[in-house]
Amino acid sequence: MTSVSVIIPTFNNAKTLRECLKSIASQTLKPLEVIISDGHSTDGSIEIAKEFNCTITYEEGGSRSSACNEALKISKGEIVAFTDSDVIAKEDWLEILVHAFEGVQDEKIACITGPNIEYPNESMFGKAVSAVYNTFLGGGWSEQVQSIFNKERRFVESAAGCNAAYKRTSLDEVLPFNESLITAEDTDINYRLIQKGYSILFVPDAIVFHQRPQNHKSFRNKSKKYALGKVQFYRTHDAGLEIWHLLPPLYFITGIFLLLPLLVDLLWGWIIIGYYSTYLVAILVSSLVQTIRFKHPSFLYLLPLMFIEGHIWWSAGILKEIFNSNSKK
Numbered sequence: 001m002t003s004v005s006v007i008i009p010t011f012n013n014a015k016t017l018r019e020c021l022k023s024i025a026s027q028t029l030k031p032l033e034v035i036i037s038d039g040h041s042t043d044g045s046i047e048i049a050k051e052f053n054c055t056i057t058y059e060e061g062g063s064r065s066s067a068c069n070e071a072l073k074i075s076k077g078e079i080v081a082f083t084d085s086d087v088i089a090k091e092d093w094l095e096i097l098v099h100a101f102e103g104v105q106d107e108k109i110a111c112i113t114g115p116n117i118e119y120p121n122e123s124m125f126g127k128a129v130s131a132v133y134n135t136f137l138g139g140g141w142s143e144q145v146q147s148i149f150n151k152e153r154r155f156v157e158s159a160a161g162c163n164a165a166y167k168r169t170s171l172d173e174v175l176p177f178n179e180s181l182i183t184a185e186d187t188d189i190n191y192r193l194i195q196k197g198y199s200i201l202f203v204p205d206a207i208v209f210h211q212r213p214q215n216h217k218s219f220r221n222k223s224k225k226y227a228l229g230k231v232q233f234y235r236t237h238d239a240g241l242e243i244w245h246l247l248p249p250l251y252f253i254t255g256i257f258l259l260l261p262l263l264v265d266l267l268w269g270w271i272i273i274g275y276y277s278t279y280l281v282a283i284l285v286s287s288l289v290q291t292i293r294f295k296h297p298s299f300l301y302l303l304p305l306m307f308i309e310g311h312i313w314w315s316a317g318i319l320k321e322i323f324n325s326n327s328k329k
Contacts, residue, residue, distance in 0.1 A: 001099050003077045004079045006083065007072070009037050010037070014045045021054065022238070027093065030171065031077070032077045041152060064185055066280050072176075075166065078169075079168065092205075097203070110199065110200070112203055112206065113143075115163070125212075129219055135286045147204065156282035159186060170198055175200065182228050219310065223314045280304075
């Protein structure tokens with residue numbers, strides 16, 4: 001049987017780590033080792049990891065990339081499976097990933113990934129975040145959004161860091177993880193694998209449950225942080241920034257410029273009304289669809305506000321990093 005190392009980066013995640021490690025301990029296929037790569041937690045995370053006999057290492061770079069690199073230095077598995085400390089893995093997660101590797105003849109498949117969905121007992125706010133993420137307006141044309149419509153095995157462009165298993169021999173060709181990136185280190189490593197001629201297979205049954213942001217502050221911070229990482233990744237490779245990443249900031253900037261003619265011509269008001277009406281209609285339609293899908297009537301008024309909130313903070317992250325990039329040149 002193929003050996004598997006499970007790597008979990010942590011930093012002050014005691015609230016969710018125990019359930020995460022319980023799910024790994026309950027796997028139908030037992031891993032060779034579970035490595036906790038910790039950023040010097042002070043909340044009892046290490047004590048929890050010791051209860052589950054995890055191998056513990058420490059990272060000094062203050063990033064997920066740094067944590068992954070430190071764990072990889074000591075890992076021994078033929079397959080390396082990455083997940084997050086706020087994830088609960090379905091009991092057959094590792095078995096499905098390993099069998100998928102063993103069942104394919106294509107040596108160029110370097111990574112196998114699957115869906116990450118909200119906790120079964122996710123909070124109301126967390127479900128609302130998931131409802132936003134699972135739309136084009138909230139998640140763009142990401143693999144996560146595509147998986148809602150396409151339930152088949154298929155080749156994809158990237159794999160989420162919370163649910164990704166790699167052949168160690170293939171991964172070694174593109175290591176280390178880029179520690180200069182705030183986020184998008186998973187996008188970066190997957191991009192480099194594809195540039196080497198490798199491929200990534202999406203397996204819909206390899207499921208993990210990933211906790212969503214639990215309040216407006218964490219939702220805003222995550223939106224902004226992910227946007228920063230996307231621009232950093234684009235700057236590193238001159239690739240990866242799709243048009244849908246830029247739509248929110250472009251929309252808001254264009255709207256501001258449309259307001260300027262109001263100073264001289266009130267007829268522009270009708271143009272502005274039409275411009276913003278398309279945005280609001282798109283948000284309301286998406287909110288209605290997700291309200292029906294999730295069967296939560298309160299989403300009908302909550303989701304429109306969250307779409308706007310997410311777009312504003314995503315735009316802030318994109319623009320901040322673009323201006324920072326230009327100022328450094």
